[in-house]
Amino acid sequence: MSDITQSKPAASDAAHSPTLSGPLPTQLPILPLSDLVVFPHMVAPLLVTSALSIRLIDDVVAGNRLVGVVLQKVADQEHPRLADLQEFGCVVRVMRMLKFPDDSVRVLVQGLKRMKLVCLVTETPYLIAQIEQQEDITEPGIEMSALTRSAATQFQQVVELSPTLPDELKIAVQNIDDPSKLADIIATNINLGVEEKQGLLETVDVRVRLSLLCAMLNREQEVLHLGSEIQSKVNKAITKTQREYFLREQLKAIQKELGEAGESGGEIAELREKIDKAHMPAEVKKVSLKELDRLATVPPAAAEYTVARTYLDWLIAVPWSRGTEDKLDITRARRILNEDHYDLEQVKKRILEYLSVLKLKSESGKDAAVNKGPILCFVGPPGVGKTSLGMSIARAIGRKFMRISLGGVRDEAEIRGHRRTYIGALPGRIIQGLRRVESNNPVFMLDEIDKVGSDFRGDPSSALLEVLDPQQNNSFSDHYLEVPFDLSRVMFITTANLLEPIPPALRDRMEVIELPGYTEQEKVHIAIKYLVPRQLTEHGLKTKQLNIRKESFFSIIRQHTREAGVRNLERTIATICRRTARRIVEGRTSSVLVTPKHLKDFLGPPEYFHDMAEQQLEPGIAIGLAWTSAGGDILFIEGTQMPGKGHVTITGSVGDIMRESVQAALSYVRAHAHQLGIEPKFFDKHDIHVHVPAGAIPKDGPSAGLAMAVTLASLLTHRAIRPGVAMTGEITLRGKVLPIGGVKEKVLAAARSGIRVVLLPEQNRKDLHDVPTEIRKKMKFVFVKTIADAFNAAIPAPPSRQAA
Ligand code: ADP
Numbered sequence: 055m056s057d058i059t060q061s062k063p064a065a066s067d068a069a070h071s072p073t074l075s076g077p078l079p080t081q082l083p084i085l086p087l088s089d090l091v092v093f094p095h096m097v098a099p100l101l102v103t104s105a106l107s108i109r110l111i112d113d114v115v116a117g118n119r120l121v122g123v124v125l126q127k128v129a130d131q132e133h134p135r136l137a138d139l140q141e142f143g144c145v146v147r148v149m150r151m152l153k154f155p156d157d158s159v160r161v162l163v164q165g166l167k168r169m170k171l172v173c174l175v176t177e178t179p180y181l182i183a184q185i186e187q188q189e190d191i192t193e194p195g196i197e198m199s200a201l202t203r204s205a206a207t208q209f210q211q212v213v214e215l216s217p218t219l220p221d222e223l224k225i226a227v228q229n230i231d232d233p234s235k236l237a238d239i240i241a242t243n244i245n246l247g248v249e250e251k252q253g254l255l256e257t258v259d260v261r262v263r264l265s266l267l268c269a270m271l272n273r274e275q276e277v278l279h280l281g282s283e284i285q286s287k288v289n290k291a292i293t294k295t296q297r298e299y300f301l302r303e304q305l306k307a308i309q310k311e312l313g314e315a316g317e318s319g320g321e322i323a324e325l326r327e328k329i330d331k332a333h334m335p336a337e338v339k340k341v342s343l344k345e346l347d348r349l350a351t352v353p354p355a356a357a358e359y360t361v362a363r364t365y366l367d368w369l370i371a372v373p374w375s376r377g378t379e380d381k382l383d384i385t386r387a388r389r390i391l392n393e394d395h396y397d398l399e400q401v402k403k404r405i406l407e408y409l410s411v412l413k414l415k416s417e418s419g420k421d422a423a424v425n426k427g428p429i430l431c432f433v434g435p436p437g438v439g440k441t442s443l444g445m446s447i448a449r450a451i452g453r454k455f456m457r458i459s460l461g462g463v464r465d466e467a468e469i470r471g472h473r474r475t476y477i478g479a480l481p482g483r484i485i486q487g488l489r490r491v492e493s494n495n496p497v498f499m500l501d502e503i504d505k506v507g508s509d510f511r512g513d514p515s516s517a518l519l520e521v522l523d524p525q526q527n528n529s530f531s532d533h534y535l536e537v538p539f540d541l542s543r544v545m546f547i548t549t550a551n552l553l554e555p556i557p558p559a560l561r562d563r564m565e566v567i568e569l570p571g572y573t574e575q576e577k578v579h580i581a582i583k584y585l586v587p588r589q590l591t592e593h594g595l596k597t598k599q600l601n602i603r604k605e606s607f608f609s610i611i612r613q614h615t616r617e618a619g620v621r622n623l624e625r626t627i628a629t630i631c632r633r634t635a636r637r638i639v640e641g642r643t644s645s646v647l648v649t650p651k652h653l654k655d656f657l658g659p660p661e662y663f664h665d666m667a668e669q670q671l672e673p674g675i676a677i678g679l680a681w682t683s684a685g686g687d688i689l690f691i692e693g694t695q696m697p698g699k700g701h702v703t704i705t706g707s708v709g710d711i712m713r714e715s716v717q718a719a720l721s722y723v724r725a726h727a728h729q730l731g732i733e734p735k736f737f738d739k740h741d742i743h744v745h746v747p748a749g750a751i752p753k754d755g756p757s758a759g760l761a762m763a764v765t766l767a768s769l770l771t772h773r774a775i776r777p778g779v780a781m782t783g784e785i786t787l788r789g790k791v792l793p794i795g796g797v798k799e800k801v802l803a804a805a806r807s808g809i810r811v812v813l814l815p816e817q818n819r820k821d822l823h824d825v826p827t828e829i830r831k832k833m834k835f836v837f838v839k840t841i842a843d844a845f846n847a848a849i850p851a852p853p854s855r856q857a858a
Contacts, residue, residue, distance in 0.1 A: 078166070078169075082182070082183065083113070084182065085124075086123075086138075086139055088129045089248055090248070092144045093165050094167055100161050101160055106133070127139065140256075142170055142255050145166045146163040147166055148161050171184075190258055201233070205240060208275060209223075210224045215282060254266060305350075309353065329366075333374055376493060377494045378495060381450075382413040387406060390450040391405065394443075395443060396576070401432070401443060432548070432567055433552070434618070435617070437618070437620050438572065439569065440549040447497050451545075454493045454497070456497070460501060460505060461505040463507070468482060470531070471535065481534040482517070482534070515559070521541060523563060573829055575828050577607070577611050581610075581620070590631060592631070599638060600648070603650070607623075610623065612662065614626050618803070629656065669777055675768070676690075677809065679812070681757070686799035689758060692744070693768075695743075696742075697739060703742070704743075716762050718787055720766055722763055742766070756792075757782050757783065757794035759785035760781050767841075779810075779812075780812055782812075783813070783815040783844070790839065793815045793817035794815060797825070816837040816839045
């Protein structure tokens with residue numbers, strides 16, 4: 055350690071000009087300094103502690119008071135030798151010396167002149183060296199004046215910014231004309247490292263010294279600027295929070311005074327904590343905190359308080375960043391899908407493809423959860439497993455499942471929420487659903503998208519468009535929340551009974567997967583493999599306690615259910631399980647066997663008669679096939695004649711299109727009266743009434759045209775249609791039969807009702823391959839091009855002559 059350290063420089067003295075009386079000696083005692091560079095003109099206090107240096111000072115003070123001070127190369131070296139010192143130093147005069155009781159000495163020195171060490175004279179008792187004083191190199195000129203002025207101005211600015219430099223320094227530098235002196239005084243006062251200071255000391259060329267200095271001043275200015283900016287920001291923040299705190303305290307005092315003592319204080323703090331923990335996006339957090347601040351000012355008894363509080367609760371509860379992690383294991387997913395559902399191969403295949411894409415995306419580092427693909431739409435009658443398939447997908451990828459029904463939704467606000475200005479406003483069903491599942495990436499099923507209506511309250515399908523559009527649903531705006539929510543991680547699946555009623559714009563956004571309904575065989579299989587085991591578990595029964603024979607399922611399906619799906623079948627099985635459970639609990643038996651014979655005991659008498667369609671019909675009755683939201687169904691069409699004047703009445707909640715079909719059928723029959731063997735004057739003397747039971751159920755569509763025409767022909771020719779025949783097809787006035795939709799559903803419905811022969815338009819021949827083979831084998835299909843073809847196929851020819 056060096057024995058000399060710097061005390062605070064006496065900066066304000068620095069402007070005093072050093073006085074030199076006579077030439078400097080060429081040999082001087084050298085005092086090493088550990089961390090201080092002394093410049094000419096500078097007055098610096100030094101603390102001297104080592105005995106050696108104290109002796110040096112003593113001797114110097116007794117003599118000419120001149121000493122050379124030089125910076126050590128290594129700061130903490132004890133007793134440095136000449137080689138351990140920098141080459142340049144400063145000749146100083148010791149102005150004052152003070153001895154302290156602890157034997158240390160303080161001296162005040164004044165810098166006189168730059169010097170260079172030449173060689174050692176002696177090392178004992180202290181360093182004495184040969185020195186060479188250094189003259190400044192100055193070339194007066196424009197550049198020098200410019201540098202001088204610039205250094206002075208910059209320094210003044212630094213003084214202004216600096217919290218430590220006294221203002222007098224500004225005046226001091228103004229009065230210095232000598233560029234060298236100016237440079238040294240500035241160097242003394244600004245904040246520089248010792249190396250930099252030493253560098254300036256060694257630069258005898260004043261121009262170079264000034265330009266170095268200007269660069270350093272520049273830097274210093276920037277540092278100070280930044281420092282003051284930070285400082286003012288901190289100050290502002292502190293004053294703002296202090297101000298807010300102060301205002302809040304005042305507010306509390308006012309509320310207390312008004313008797314509205316702030317019970318909400320604890321609540322506010324609690325809400326603040328919840329907001330912090332809710333991991334909201336920054337924008338939402340800002341809104342929440344603003345609302346919270348507002349809440350703090352509202353007395354808890356005010357109605358507004360509840361409104362703001364509810365809003366905040368919603369903001370906190372919405373799962374902004376909470377979600378589940380996807381399990382993208384394809385083998386596992388396939389196992390789960392097969393575990394839950396029989397067949398439905400096409401759907402399962404599509405879902406596995408979907409998962410594979412997610413997996414590839416996540417492996418390539420993309421955000422797999424963000425769905426950009428089309429939304430799946432399951433279309434099919436009730437009970438075919440649309441909903442349970444959705445649940446199964448959720449289980450397969452490890453997501454939560456949410457389902458809402460859109461049936462009858464007419465108001466856009468149901469999807470998008472009400473604005474908060476409404477009394478009792480709430481977010482829309484999408485946000486409500488997400489809050490309920492507490493996840494931002496569930497499988498979200500929108501049921502009955504075909505039953506969305508629209509009226510004066512707005513069009514919900516436009517809101518749905520936004521929800522289902524992968525391009526824009528990352529910032530779904532709910533009217534209530536008012537802040538956008540990212541729906542892009544949600545896997546939406548929609549379901550519908552029929553495709554037609556879905557608005558085309560919505561349909562375009564979706565990939566439709568049809569689930570048309572099951573055949574009898576399939577239903578039996580589903581019952582045995584899936585429904586019964588599930589119901590047994592749900593009713594706490596063991597396999598051996600209930601044995602339902604396979605034939606019983608056929609009877610249940612035919613006599614107790616009439617559906618495309620298996621919902622009623624499952625319900626019926628549940629009834630059997632319940633009754634079995636009761637028998638076992640009552641101790642009447644330990645196990646139950648169910649054969650077709652026993653069904654009556656469990657389920658009561660049959661509700662449907664499978665052979666109804668097989669019975670012989672009267673003339674004027676035909677069986678049509680309808681495509682309904684419940685799948686397909688058979689439709690009896692009755693016609694009757696009575697004396698009159700040629701009026702036609704149509705009843706049975708028939709829509710316009712079906713009404714027109716009756717008219718077309720009648721016109722055809724009238725036009726072909728002669729061929730059909732109908733008396734030409736008949737229509738002038740008779741009225742005709744066509745009725746389509748069940749009268750309370752609305753029916754429409756052109757596909758009953760063929761059945762209407764055949765009904766009328768049968769009625770007017772008094773010839774009955776063969777039993778077990780059903781038909782479907784649109785007709786033209788010229789008697790052509792046009793293709794129709796829903797062949798598969800209609801054929802399945804016909805099979806369910808015991809129909810054996812189906813008349814189909816020739817152009818629907820291609821659709822038959824969608825019909826399960828099992829049905830195709832069992833039934834007969836007749837493809838017709840004209841009404842006459844149908845008539846011939848449906849009505850047996852009279853023994854005497856051939857019809858039409
Ligand atoms: P939807 O939503 O189409 O009306 P659900 O999903 O409610 O029909 O299905 C009704 C019941 O039928 C559910 O319990 C479901 O598990 C069962 N189900 C339907 N299809 C199948 C199938 N292919 N395999 C096994 N169970 C099925």
